[in-house]
Structures are given as structure tokens and as C-alpha cells.
Amino acid sequence: MKDIYIADLAGFEEGRHFDGYFLLLMKQARSTKTNKPYLNLVLADKTGQLEGRVWDPGDARITKDVERGDVVKVRGSISRFDDRLQMKVEQMRRAAAGEFDKADMLPATAYDVEELWRELQGFVESFTEPNLKQLLTTLLGDPAIGQAYREAPAARQLHHAWLGGLLEHVVSLLRLAERVAPNYPILHRDLLLAGVILHDIGKVRELAWDVGFEYTIEGTLLGHIQMGIEMVEKTMDALPDFPPRLRTLVVHMILSHHGKLEFGSPKLPMIPEALVLNFVDDLDAKMQAIAGEFDKCKREGRAADELTGKVWALDQRQLLNTRAWLEGGK
């Protein structure tokens, strides 16, 4: 089983040897400035990814018989080149089926997926609007969709870019929406929560996560909003007597959840539930990005009272860890 992870390697001194199982995301033949051929690799597991180099591709201990998507067993050591960590690979072979657990090979949520799934189902159970309840029960009860919903990342990069990320993001939003809803009596709580559960469901088709996280061509041409609406419309059409006005509102929630035309929502939120959905989605994504950034600083050993670097997901602004900075000032 896997006991060395990408994230551990940053702490290794240069030259220390290790064996490990990794997913091969890229393999490319190159040559140095002085014409020496070598292999350039990208190796990944659930804790991250790292470049690797095979300096002697002809070595018999390096199998030729591997491809992008294979899990490989690697023996190598760590080197640093201009401050970037690299893996120097000395032996490499394809791993056999029983040697590894696929779940270790792609970044995955730190939470228990089944628990998150039960929490989500608990929310559905609590619905009093029967049509929305039936819609969600039917849709999430579809085995293929339910399975994909539990596996899908919420994004290719940025926030929640890991297996189970979609589910983790949705459950976090459900908790937040459940807290916000009672503050505004005009809100239709079940419609809001249904919108939370359905808003990103098209991501199970927009993204592929077999080998790394990629957009499908269909996803690039249509986007998860359109794809999600299609899935939800089909389910509503299959239900006898789903109320047509409720159908329109559910589609509107998905359609408008990015909040602005230039963010890919062709309609602005025009009902209170759609407005709140857009806010909590945006807030939660940003708070996760901030928390992730602070974690990264801690991992990288920065002083508590420094600003972070410029954060892409927050318009290139720098952030400050409130508590750590206040501590540092004492």
C-alpha cells in the first residue's frame, strides 16, 4: 500500500531515496541543451503533483511500457532546480492492480464521502414541498448520477478541485443556506436548497476525472449550466404532474447562479432564492480559497504575520491571516 505521498517529498533532504506509487499524468521525450535525451514526467497522487526526470531513459530498469493514466511504481530521489522540487527517477514500472488503491491517486476530499452524502440526503428528507423532494430523490437516486455526484470535483483548478469536491462544496453551501434562509421570510427554503443541490450538477458531465481533471469537449462547447439544465429538465419531464411554474423556477435557479452575464449566466437572478444562491455560492468559494491559501502558507512555513502572495481566485489581492497577525503583534 501507499506510504509515501507527494506532499511528504517537500520535506525530504536532497538525495534521499524512496519508493512510491504514483499516477502518471504526462510522459514526454526531450533532450538537454547538449543533446542528451531524457524523459520528462508528471507524477501525481491525492496530495498533489510533481515533475520527474529520467536522466537515462535507456536504463533497463525504466520500463517503456507505460502511458498517461497508468499507475507506476517509482524509485527515485529528490532534487531541487532553481527552487523547484523535482523527482529524479531511477527505476519505474507499471504497478499491478492489487498494489495500490485508486483512491490514493487523485486528490480527494478530506471528508467522509458517505457521511456528506447522508447529510445531503437528510436535507432532501426535510423538504416539505413534495415536487422538489421527488425531483431530487429521483435524480440523485439514479445510480449513475448519484455515483458521479459523489466523485466529481467542483472545478478543474481553483476551489474544490479534488474528488468529492462537488459534494463537499454543495454540503457546505447547504449548511450556509440553511442558516441564512430563516433571516429572510420571503425565501422559499426548499426551492433555495434545491437550487443549491442542482446548481452545479452539470459538472458531472462538463468535467472528466479519470486521469487528472479535464474539461470534456462537450463541456467546453456547452458548459455545466446548460448540461445541468438538460439533466434536470429530463427528470422533471419524466415525473407526472411536475408543476410547470415550479419547473421554470428550478431552471431559472440553475441558469442564473453565476450572477452576471459576463460570468456565463445569460439571465440575472430574478427571484430571491436565485439571488441568495448566487451570494452563498460566491461567498463559500471565496472563503474556501482563503482557508486554502492560509493552509498553504502554514505548510510553506511562512511567518504568521506576512501577507499571502497574490491570490488568483480573489482578483489577485493579497490576504492577511487575522488571528495569526494579531497573535504576532502581542
Place this chain on the structure above:
Amino acid sequence: MKDIYIADLAGFEEGRHFDGYFLLLMKQARSTKTNKPYLNLVLADKTGQLEGRVWDPGDARITKDVERGDVVKVRGSISRFDDRLQMKVEQMRRAAAGEFDKADMLPATAYDVEELWRELQGFVESFTEPNLKQLLTTLLGDPAIGQAYREAPAARQLHHAWLGGLLEHVVSLLRLAERVAPNYPILHRDLLLAGVILHDIGKVRELAWDVGFEYTIEGTLLGHIQMGIEMVEKTMDALPDFPPRLRTLVVHMILSHHGKLEFGSPKLPMIPEALVLNFVDDLDAKMQAIAGEFDKCKREGRAADELTGKVWALDQRQLLNTRAWLEGGK
């Protein structure tokens, strides 16, 4: 039958009496500054609309029994108030069914709808791609959709805002696309023409044209792009073996035809046919707006070598009638 039209009234001298049939678009009780009550009306027919006033609402010759949407017979005369034309209504009653032709009551295309329809069908006949041909034959062959497609305006105001406007706009685009396609060998001609025919089909649900032209609430919440995609997807799903990749491209054509996120297309055109569709749609709309503006100047008796007013549909720019101005310079 109708022999007096709104458009004729501009030429009448003040005070001349007339009888006519008009569609009642609005009726509202008001009172003057000196507290005299009166009725404010908006009356329409296929040539335009006009405000009307009933200065003595208690007069027995004015029926109380009419509502927005009724066709009424009116006796009145023309007056001008601060340069705006108005109808002074002296008698008004609801018209009986046989007294008028409904087609006279809303603005309608100047072309023969059946001829346009045959031209459109001729284009479909000419397709060599069998799946697209079947899709269009099925969809337009649906009696309700076919009927709505022939009636719908292309917009509430702006360009082609008249009965049959959608069909007229689409046929003009088909002619243009058929001319442009051979210039670029990479274009899939049938896919381009299918995109032209389908791009605005959602307008048959986004708009209502019973009494004036209005957006439906569903249309305001979802938009014609989303509504059109739903119609087309349902038809494709009902066809056995419609190729999935072709399905994706057809949906992408509709989805991206506004050309920019801020114009309500959540995806940019990413195939050549979608790019060309966006261009010809935009060009044709602008050329119709220009031609309409020049006609309006002529009707209003402006000198040939003046600029038009600022045109809303063309970013508030003024336009100059090339030929007329060159003529004027001789």
C-alpha cells in the same frame, strides 16, 4: 372592412372626422389638472399605434364594456398636442366578430408568409445531411410550432417587431448565409443553415403576440436561447439515432449565437458555423434597422441630405443615406 389605418391619420387635417376599427391596447381613467375626468386610450392596427382621448367618458355613445385586447369601432377626429398626434374619440363600441380581419390589427410583415414559408422549406429540402434534414422537417412539421413560427415577431420592439417578423428575418438570413457559405470551404453548409433556422426558435415561447407584443414571464426568466434549446433537444431525443456529436453542435449553435457573454450567450462561438451565424445575424439586424430608419425619414419628409436622428439599435449613432446625399450634391 377596415379602410382607415393609423398610418393614414398623420395626413389628416385637424378636425376631420373618420370611422375606423382598432385594437384597444390600453384604457385608463384619468383627470385633468382642473379635475375633469377623461379616458386615456392606446389604439393600434397593423400600421402603428396612437394615443386617444375620450373627453366625455359619461357620454352614452362611449361603451363602458370594452377591455384591453378588444377590437373597437371608433368615431373621432385628429388633434395635435405639443406636436404629438392624438385621436379625439367621440363614439366607441366593441366590434362584432365579422366586422374586421384580425390580421389588420397588429403590424405584420409586408411579405407573403406562405411564400416565405415555402422558401424556408425549400432550403430544408436542399439539405444533404440526413439527420439535420429530419430534425428540421420534424420540428417545423409540428403543427403548433409551424403555426407559431409563421406568426411570431422577431422582437418586441427594435428589428422585425411585427407578425411574421421571425420568419422574414430567418429567410433573409438564409439567403445571406447561402451566399456567404461558398466563400469558405471549411463551412458545413447544412449545419450553418440549420443554425439559422433554429437560432431564434425559442422566441415563439419567449414572446406573446395576442394583444400587442410582450415578453411572457417564462420568457423573461429563461430567455429564447434556453427555451429554443429545450424545444430542439426534445425533438432530437425523439428521433432514433440522432448522432450525439451533431446534437452537441446544434445546441452550441443556438447557445452561442449572440456572440458575447454580455449579450446573453454563455459560450462564445467555437466552430466556424457558429461564428458565421453570429455575424450574419448581427449584420442583417443592423441593415434592417438602417433601411427602416431611411424609410422613416422618407415618410417624415426629411430632406434627402440630412443625417437621421440617433439610432438606438446602432449605438446611438446617426446615419446618412448614401445615394440620397450623393444625389443632393449634384
Place this chain on the structure above:
Amino acid sequence: MKDIYIADLAGFEEGRHFDGYFLLLMKQARSTKTNKPYLNLVLADKTGQLEGRVWDPGDARITKDVERGDVVKVRGSISRFDDRLQMKVEQMRRAAAGEFDKADMLPATAYDVEELWRELQGFVESFTEPNLKQLLTTLLGDPAIGQAYREAPAARQLHHAWLGGLLEHVVSLLRLAERVAPNYPILHRDLLLAGVILHDIGKVRELAWDVGFEYTIEGTLLGHIQMGIEMVEKTMDALPDFPPRLRTLVVHMILSHHGKLEFGSPKLPMIPEALVLNFVDDLDAKMQAIAGEFDKCKREGRAADELTGKVWALDQRQLLNTRAWLEGGK
């Protein structure tokens, strides 16, 4: 005491007489097209404002001795001019001090101000960070500031434009922030709540609410962000040993709460508490605007399943009342 309110007048039939006390917001001598002089007035009370006309300014029953800002007793009747309601004033005199309650003369919160104030103080009581607690206790304990905080509107127009509006808005935000905070462990709850209480405190100087709601000249030149920071900085400077880093964060919260440079915050939120403050402030303002719009529709007797007009505070979008529309569809 006052028993006729502006809001009641809309329901009166034309010509019905009434007596009432109103605040005179504007008085202007004009003449009609035919050179007849008249007075144009704007009269207000806590339920709204209305134009009034004195058609015979020379009438002895119309005192000359009133000015903007006076409360007047008026006898008059209702008329409508081109659909706009007007008051026809037949008698007018200055009201004596004991005749009216000033609280009736400007729009005011529907909530009990003292109860809101106690709720706010309860939040301050609950703080565990001693410096923030002392800061708020000191600042709100200043009699002039405490009084102004309870009276000030939150805006000149738009959201919460009524006496007590600032307090009402802040308490609503406190409740929301208290709900959101536990969802994100990185949040410093007391700093967030302190930011909520202080973010708009400059409005007690930016706005004047003696006679209607107006910006002061100082408020126009400096803005409530700058004015609020000055107030808070002075208080912190007067406290012995207020920690300098905490001081910086408090100022940053106020400075950045509009969330974007183009909205008047010269710095983006750079700590999690500032980000959340910006979100809840924006969300609450929009939800209040929506609720207000739905109330207005109800008051104006619109059908439950219509869209509202275009709402200025929500980028000119139209809104739909979810529950009412769903009801209407049954």
C-alpha cells in the same frame, strides 16, 4: 394629533376634503401657461411625500409665513393630473408646537428603536475580545453619537431611507453575521460583528435628516467611509493601550466594506472578516430592496403573478415574487 397620512390619500376619491399636518419640504412660486400665478409645494410625513398646489396664493387663508422645514396644517382635497396624485390646498397655516408629533413627519422604521438598540447592545455584551468591546461601549456610549445612531437613515433614497434605518440595517446584519460566522472557523467573530456595527457609522455625519434626507456638504466631499474612520480612530486613540494591529484591522474593515474600488472603497477586503462584511452588507441591502419592492406591488394592487418594474437598486432587473407566482399557477 395626526390622523390623515400621505399614504391614505391615494385611496381617497377626487374632491373629498381633509385636514392634516405635514412637513413642508418645498415651496415655490410659479405661474400657469396662461400666466396665472400659483404655489407649488412638496408635503411629507412619515408615510411618503406628495406634490401640492395652491391655486389662489393671494387667498387670506393661505399664510405667507411658512418656510421649508415647517410643519403646516393643511385643508385640501385630492386631484389627479395625468395619473399623478396631487393635493389641492385651500387653507394652510403653520402648526403650533403641541399640535403634532415630530416623529410622524419623516418616514421612520417600523420597528421599536429602543428594542433594536437593546439588541445591538446585547451583541456588544457578548464580545469576548475586551478591546473591541470597550471601543464599542465607549463610542456608542457617547450621548451625541448614540442618539444620532438611533435616528439616522441608512441612505438618502434606496434601501432603509427612513429614520432609524441605519440601526435597523445594522441589527439585521448582526443577526445574519451571527448566523454565518460559525460556518467558517477562520472568522474572528467579534471583529466581524464590530465591523458590522461600525461600517456605516459615518452616515450620522454624511447625512442630515432635519428636513427630509440630504447629504451634508462635508458628507459629499468626504463620504461616510472617511468620516466614520475619523470617528472611530479618535475613540481608539482615546483608549489607553488599544492594540495597534487591531486598530489597523478595524480601520481596514470600514475602509474596504464597499468591496470594490469603483464603489468607493480604496482597498479591497484583505482579511476574511472584511470579505464577509462586504457580502452580508450587499446581500442584506438587496434582500431589503426586494422585500420593499414586493410590498410596493401589493400596495399598488398588482396581480400576484406579475413581474415588478425595473428595480434601480438591482441593476434595473425585474423581480418575481416566488410564492405569489407559484400560488397563481395552481
Place this chain on the structure above:
Amino acid sequence: MKDIYIADLAGFEEGRHFDGYFLLLMKQARSTKTNKPYLNLVLADKTGQLEGRVWDPGDARITKDVERGDVVKVRGSISRFDDRLQMKVEQMRRAAAGEFDKADMLPATAYDVEELWRELQGFVESFTEPNLKQLLTTLLGDPAIGQAYREAPAARQLHHAWLGGLLEHVVSLLRLAERVAPNYPILHRDLLLAGVILHDIGKVRELAWDVGFEYTIEGTLLGHIQMGIEMVEKTMDALPDFPPRLRTLVVHMILSHHGKLEFGSPKLPMIPEALVLNFVDDLDAKMQAIAGEFDKCKREGRAADELTGKVWALDQRQLLNTRAWLEGGK
């Protein structure tokens, strides 16, 4: 004569030797990290350009006597450095005049320039407006201008960046405009075609194409719109009796052809011909960019059903080759 082209080298295995003639676009002395001096070169011919390295600049077989702009004979081999192709140069001397054809040294249109020129002249022949016909005959009949018009690239990079590119672009536009014009009776066909021929004529002065393609300083300060207008105005002024209004319209066509102020046209198109010119120019440029991108993918051996990379000339969007993708789905 030249038999090895830059485009061929990508297919060579590393280390294979070749001799070839290339245009020297850049020559620079550098040294490696370990202080070894070397020469960095950019070598070009009509199929592209490539970096070269001289690792032993003191070698007697490397002439010192060459400069930017010279054609050189090179003996070398191919190497790859971090995935980028490079030429390792072992011998280099200046080529003698008779050894090469200058036309091989810069990218040039794939079409027969004389045929394109005759096609353009055929369009001019077809004009019925005598003044425009004379203007074009005179201007293009000027030997210096005619020669430059046939040679000039249409841009420094982006679309049609090759010798003859201006002419190729204009002829493609003429064909398109000739197809579009009959669809809109308000169009003055000869004015539209004259605009097509003249719109980019200033590029013969804005760009220099002796050694690579560069902007002249005058071109950078004034731009091709201004420079073209000057050329055309001078020609019109030299013609007796060129109608002043027609003169204004011709200048307006050139001035406005970029369609927006932010694209460098100080006036928006205000006549129908100018509007159509802007559309066809934009459409043709984009269609050429797409076709070029698909060719590049084919050359690079990408799978038919992949998206292209992000295309700079199309707002960084990715594109999909319709036919290839549909084929791939069968």
C-alpha cells in the same frame, strides 16, 4: 537553389545534418551559465523562423562578416531543448547573389500574385461609377503604389502576415462583398468595393518588409488609417472634378473601417457601405485565422477531434474543427 525549408526541419530526427539558405533576422553574442560564449541567431525563410546556436563562435568555418538582413548558407543539425526545436550551426557564410531566390526568404502568399492582381483589376473594370473607377485606376496605376500593394503583408503577425497578404486579403473581401451586396438594395456596390480596395492601403507605408515584417516609426506614430487617407486624398485632389461629397464618403469608409473607437477608428461607420465593410473585414480576418489554426493542428498531427489551443486573434477562445469532429464520432 533552396531545397531545405524551416518547416521541413521539425520532421528531422535529432543530429541529422543539412545545408540550407536562410535569412538572418537576429545575431547576438551571449555566454552560458558557465561563461562559455556562444552566438544566438534567428534564421528564417518563407515557411517560418527558428532559433539557432553557434556553440563555437571562434571556429574558422563561422564567418564574422554577416549582419541582420543577410542571406546565409548554413550547415548544421537539429536539436531540441526543453521541447523547443533549435538549429545547431556548424558552418555559416554569406550567400552569394545568385545562390538563392529572395522570394524564398520571407513567407509569401500561396496564391499567384499576378492572378490576384488581375482579379482585383477586373473588379475595378466592372465599376459603373466613373469617379471611383478613375480614382482606383489612377492610384493602383501608380507604379510604386501598385508594386507595394502586391508585395505588402496585411499585418506584422496575426492574419495574412506574409508577402502578398494585403492583396490576398483584399481579393477575398472583394469576393465576399460582391456576394453580400445584392442582398441589400440600399448598398452602393461600387462604393463598397472601392472601400474594400482602399481600406488598408496605408499598410504599404505603415509596414516595412525588407527584413522580416516591422512597423515603421511613421507607421507607429500615425497608423495605416491616417496614412491611407493621405494617399487617397492626394490622388482625389489630383483628379479634376472629383465630387466633394463622394470624396467625403470615401475618406469616411477608410476612417471608420475598424468599427469602434477603441479599435482605432475615430468615427463609427455611418453609411451602410461602411458598416458592411467593417463586417466583412472582421469576418474574413477571423475565418482566415480559424482556417490557419486548423491547418496548424493538422501539421502538428493533433487528433481530429481535439480542440485547438487558445487562439489569440479570437479572444483566446478554443476552436473545434466541425467536420473532423463529426467524422471522429462515427
Place this chain on the structure above:
Amino acid sequence: MKDIYIADLAGFEEGRHFDGYFLLLMKQARSTKTNKPYLNLVLADKTGQLEGRVWDPGDARITKDVERGDVVKVRGSISRFDDRLQMKVEQMRRAAAGEFDKADMLPATAYDVEELWRELQGFVESFTEPNLKQLLTTLLGDPAIGQAYREAPAARQLHHAWLGGLLEHVVSLLRLAERVAPNYPILHRDLLLAGVILHDIGKVRELAWDVGFEYTIEGTLLGHIQMGIEMVEKTMDALPDFPPRLRTLVVHMILSHHGKLEFGSPKLPMIPEALVLNFVDDLDAKMQAIAGEFDKCKREGRAADELTGKVWALDQRQLLNTRAWLEGGK
């Protein structure tokens, strides 16, 4: 001679009679709500313009024989309608040539035009660069251009919209540029001043000022930048040996003086003199707008310590008169 001016009429009590000479800018037949015909006029002189009404167009004392552009003698009185001043016209006839001075009829600079002209020529005299000196001497020495330069307004509305406004604006800029130039040794003082004198010269063709101030059609299609460049290029071409690089720089100064593409300059300023020209032009226009706004407040009798209304030429901001406000605070 003229002794009653438009600006005086605001101070007249209603009903007072007067006789005066005015320029007729508009004449239009209308009728009232109750069908009474009347004439609507716009009358102007150098101090402003005013609407007029002829309530009895059939009256023999009202000549039918006048048209837009005529100077008329009017007998009438002042009335106010909804706060807008109007002239009630009782008699009107065309004025004879000797009765009035045309200079009284359009707003004109308050300065002595000949003195301004001498000051401008003094600047030209001071040039040490002989080519620029000759260019300006030749161009301004052209009688038609020199005359137009002295008469032209600098704009249709906004800043310097009066006869002589162009000259007044240019002389103010020359003084400012002469002050700024010595602060920056890299500046070519004569080139900067030449740019100041030439930057708006195209306005003599873009605008017409016979009857009110209007854009010509040519001006609307081409703009004063393009028109000015054409005038200056022709003059430079007629001078033997005008240095070509200097020619390019002069054209660049005119071309870039609006400073941004979206303001109609297709090139940004790329030499220091062009940058300074853009700054002083913008600063002077804004300072004149501010001074004009303060004058207007004074004329309208506003309190010294009020903000102005929102000023269109300054992005709708309000302004405060520093000195007056400080005075008011004492």
C-alpha cells in the same frame, strides 16, 4: 441698436412689455390640447436663447415672411410656465439690415478678438524653429482660414461654445503651455506651441456658425481631427522642403490630442509634446467649465456655500466654490 438682451429678460416681472431684436433659430406651427393653433419659436442673441410663443398666429402684426436664420424685431412680454421663462410675442417683423449689429446675435467671446489674435501672432513670432514658424505664418495668413479661426466657436455646447471661442481657448492654452514648458527641459517648446495652435483647427470646418452652432455633415462623418490634419498637410506640402520627420510629428500632435482611443484619437500621445498638449487641453477645458459653472450659480443667485448641480462636462460631479465656501464659514 440692440438694448434688450435675452439675459436681461430673466429679471423682468411678468407682463412687462419690451421691444427687441433677436435671431430666429426655430419656428414651428403647433396647436394646443384644445386644438388652438399657435407658433412655437426659439429666439436668440449673444447672451443666450429663449422659447417664444405666438398665441394668435393670424394676427396681422405677425409677419408670415420670416424664416430660421432671420433677425426679427419682436414686441412682447415675459411669462413663466412651470418655472420655465417664455416670451409671449405680440408683434414680429423681419429687421432691416441697418437696424442691428450681427455680432449681437450670437454668443461671442468677452475678449477683444483682435487682441487675442495679436497675442497668438506674438507667440508665432517668438518661434526659433523656422519650418514651424513658416507653416503657421502661411496657414494663419490664408485670409479665409484666418477669418474662420477668429470666428469659430470651440464647441457646439460645453466649453467655449461662442464666437471667438476657438481663439480664446487656444490663447489660454498658449499661455499655460508657455508656463509649463520651462519645467521640463526635454520639451521642444515650438513644437508644443505649434500643436496648441493647430490641434483644433479642423473645427473651422467641423462646425457651422451662421445660424446657431451646428455640426456640418462632413464634420459628423470625418471629425475635426481628420479635417485639421488635411488642412495642415496641404499647407506643409505646399512649402518647399518642409522636413518629413517634423511633418510626421506635427500630424501626430493633432492626431493624438484627445489622449485616448475612446475619445476619438486613434493613436496615444507618443512624444512628450503630445502628452503635454493632451494634458493642458483637458485641464483648460475643465477649468473653464468650472469657472462657467460658478458664474452661473452667481447669476442664479445661489448661496455661496452650496454645491453646484451635477456638471455634465465633469462626469456629472458636483463642484464647490472654495473661496465662497470658506468665506461662508467665517
Place this chain on the structure above:
Amino acid sequence: MKDIYIADLAGFEEGRHFDGYFLLLMKQARSTKTNKPYLNLVLADKTGQLEGRVWDPGDARITKDVERGDVVKVRGSISRFDDRLQMKVEQMRRAAAGEFDKADMLPATAYDVEELWRELQGFVESFTEPNLKQLLTTLLGDPAIGQAYREAPAARQLHHAWLGGLLEHVVSLLRLAERVAPNYPILHRDLLLAGVILHDIGKVRELAWDVGFEYTIEGTLLGHIQMGIEMVEKTMDALPDFPPRLRTLVVHMILSHHGKLEFGSPKLPMIPEALVLNFVDDLDAKMQAIAGEFDKCKREGRAADELTGKVWALDQRQLLNTRAWLEGGK
């Protein structure tokens, strides 16, 4: 004392040895691609900064005992790597206090600071408004502030990024403002000059210049506008009887001096002095950037008649040196 400067090193041939004193801005342990450890340094003095490499970090002649911020004595030679200059460090030790002058270690103004300071004080002396004079005398008379004002750079990079840069920038602005003020009689000269002196005073806290130039965390969170206002407000509050309206105007000058919300000024300039301050500040910064760019071209030996590279501080535009280019054309 220091006799070798960073700026001199560019002229050294490779391999020549030198000894020098430099400020250590960065020190980082790295290793090469082949795992050889080395030290990467950044060394600076008042003429610039340069990367350095220690290829043998274990060498006894390289002290381990230095940190960021130390001044070190270095023996080394020059090398070039891919066109970038580097210092090869062979010996390095911490410099003793008496060995160097700290003023040599950071870039500093080329002017005499004490002379600039006297010139600034001369401007203050010339004030006739007593309150402003006292404000400035008090504030600049504070020893800590006066010292910091003389030392502070005006920016971290861009314009005036050197010790004394703030003072140099302010004095240049004072001269310019003193020239511009008399051209506009509405200007309050002392208020304008006070604004010039105070507008950037917050930079003494926003920036730190002990070791290189950096933003402080407080500076990043609050910005120099806010920090400057706080300093000035405290000083005004400490003066008895500083007029409140003048106080508001002074704060407004600082608050609005960036001229646009998106540049970080939450209010637009609303008094003439604030408008002029924004203009002269912007103009002076741009002219310094241009002059600096031309100097750089000269230092880099570019031909006089070339365009510069794209200049970041001027919206990426290229610039042309007017005089040099005109010379080159002769």
C-alpha cells in the same frame, strides 16, 4: 569607502575581478539541476541591484554569518547568463560599521536633499493663509516626520523609486503648481500648494526603506491616502481653532488626488484646487517616466531615432525622443 558601483559592472569584461561593498537584499540556498548546492544572492547599492551566485557555499572565505539587510564586502567577477549579468562571488564577509556610508547602499535622489528641503520650506514661508502655514510648519517641524519626509521614496518601483524621491517629486510639483496657479484666478494658491505638500505624506508610513523598498503590512491594508489623512487630521486637531471648513477641504485634497475611484480615490476632485492637484501630479509622474526612459535608452546605447520599448507607466505605449529623432532626420 565605496568605489565600485553596480552600475559600473555592466561595463566590465567577463572575468575581471573586483572588490566592493553592497547591501544584501536576498540570500537563498539552491541547487543546480545536477544537484550541486549553491547560494543565490541579490546585492544592491544606490545605482541598482544585481543577482549574485556563490558556487561553492562551503568555501571558508564565504561567511555564513550574514542576513538580509547586512552590508557585505564581496570579492568576485562578472559573468553573463543568457544575456543577464551576474556576479560570481568568491569571497564575502560582513562589512564593519566604519567601512561604508549607508547613503551609498540604496538608490537616492541626484539632488541635494537639504536644498530641496529649503526650497519646500520657502514655499511654506510664502503662504498668506495663516492656518495652512501653521499646519505645514507644525507637521514638517515634527522631527520624525520631517526626517522621514526627506528620506522616503515616492514609490516602490515606477516613478521616483529612490531615497528622497518623495521630496524631489513634491518640489517638482510645487514649481509646476506655482506656474499654473496664476493662469486661473479662481484658484486658492495656498490651498493648492498645501495639497501638493500633503498629498503623498502617508507614503512615509505606507513604505519601508530600511532594506530595499517595501510596502508595510499596514500600508497594504490602508494605503497612503488613508494614512496621510490620519497624520494631517491629528495635526489639525492639535492646533487651536483650525477652521473646520478648511479642515474638510484639506482632507478632500488628499482623499481625491488620484482622480478616479478605480485609482483608489473614493471621491472625485470637487474643488478647483483638487482638480489641478490631480492633473499636475499625473503630468509630473508621466514626464519623469518619459525622461527616465530616454535616459535608459541613452545608457543602453540605442540609436537616437528608435522608439523605446513599451513603457509600463504609460499604458504600455512606446515613446519617441523628439529632438533625437529630428536630429537623426537631418
